[in-house]
Amino acid sequence: MTVPQYALGSDDTEIGRLQTQAVMLAGPTELLLQRAGIRRGMRVLDLGAGPGDVTFQVAGMVGAEGYVVGLELDPAQLAVAERRRAAMGVANVEFRQGDACTFATVEPFDAVVCRLLLLHLPNAAEVIRHHRDNLRPGGLIVAIDYDTGSARTLPEVALFSQVLNWLNAAFRHAKADPFIGMRLPTYFEQAGYQKVDSLGLQMYLRPSDPLSAEYVTGVAKAMKPALLRSGVTTEDELGLDTLTQRLADALQSANAVFTMPTVVGVWGRRPG
Numbered sequence: 001m002t003v004p005q006y007a008l009g010s011d012d013t014e015i016g017r018l019q020t021q022a023v024m025l026a027g028p029t030e031l032l033l034q035r036a037g038i039r040r041g042m043r044v045l046d047l048g049a050g051p052g053d054v055t056f057q058v059a060g061m062v063g064a065e066g067y068v069v070g071l072e073l074d075p076a077q078l079a080v081a082e083r084r085r086a087a088m089g090v091a092n093v094e095f096r097q098g099d100a101c102t103f104a105t106v107e108p109f110d111a112v113v114c115r116l117l118l119l120h121l122p123n124a125a126e127v128i129r130h131h132r133d134n135l136r137p138g139g140l141i142v143a144i145d146y147d148t149g150s151a152r153t154l155p156e157v158a159l160f161s162q163v164l165n166w167l168n169a170a171f172r173h174a175k176a177d178p179f180i181g182m183r184l185p186t187y188f189e190q191a192g193y194q195k196v197d198s199l200g201l202q203m204y205l206r207p208s209d210p211l212s213a214e215y216v217t218g219v220a221k222a223m224k225p226a227l228l229r230s231g232v233t234t235e236d237e238l239g240l241d242t243l244t245q246r247l248a249d250a251l252q253s254a255n256a257v258f259t260m261p262t263v264v265g266v267w268g269r270r271p272g
């Protein structure tokens with residue numbers, strides 16, 4: 001079994017960044033999962049579980065009478081997820097090593113969920129179709145992912161636009177799709193799901209909110225190898241050591257609001 005070659009890597013810094021991001025995304029994720037139809041008692045498969053944040057969140061929603069399997073390809077992520085599960089004493093969660101592109105079950109789930117996985121998979125449309133067979137008839141599939149095309153500042157701050165453009169180019173160079181949120185409704189429809197619906201949520205950060213600069217720099221740090229490989233920028237031009245401060249200063253002096261990438265939830269039902 002191979003470790004996924006995805007653009008953000010899986011060292012301790014990235015696993016930590018995922019957990020920080022998960023805190024920020026917990027509210028929108030809860031809302032989207034609720035709206036999609038995750039309910040008490042369901043048996044749920046969480047694809048690309050990472051350090052386990054969505055798996056644990058779904059476990060809370062389905063309650064003790066439900067059950068969640070967190071599927072993850074990378075042993076480093078899996079080890080962290082399992083350590084957290086044991087430390088929290090969560091009984092209705094099991095983490096398994098497996099590939100979200102090919103995983104097949106003999107005991108279909110009530111729901112399949114994934115967050116921030118599909119943007120990394122060049123075959124996202126096929127993966128969405130593949131999981132029809134892992135759902136019981138009428139079962140629910142929910143994908144939560146980014147549309148980074150909506151991240152911007154008003155008024156425009158040149159440094160923000162430049163870094164966001166670099167990041168989008170580096171994602172594409174790494175065969176990831178930063179606009180995947182825009183494509184999911186089509187993929188769901190083409191896969192034959194019924195009752196396809198969606199909702200996008202976005203944070204609008206005030207000019208003095210430190211999160212804007214920290215968030216963009218955090219992604220740029222995680223993406224540094226991909227940014228440099230793609231050739232869109234150089235280490236000197238990127239200037240990671242000072243990037244947070246430069247971004248924060250630029251936002252404040254322009255008195256600009258920053259909109260985070262839209263967190264898009266799309267869901268549908270297996271016919272039957």
Ligand SMILES: C[S@@+](CC[C@H](N)C(=O)[O-])C[C@H]1O[C@@H](n2cnc3c(N)ncnc32)[C@H](O)[C@@H]1O
Pocket residue numbers: 004006010018022047048049050051052053054071072073074077098099100101114115116117120
């Ligand atoms: C950006 S992280 C998201 C983690 C978690 N879902 C969250 O939202 O916090 C993507 C995760 O998907 C995993 N992954 C990538 N390709 C995979 C595959 N083919 N099968 C299973 N997991 C995969 C990565 O190892 C990583 O842990």
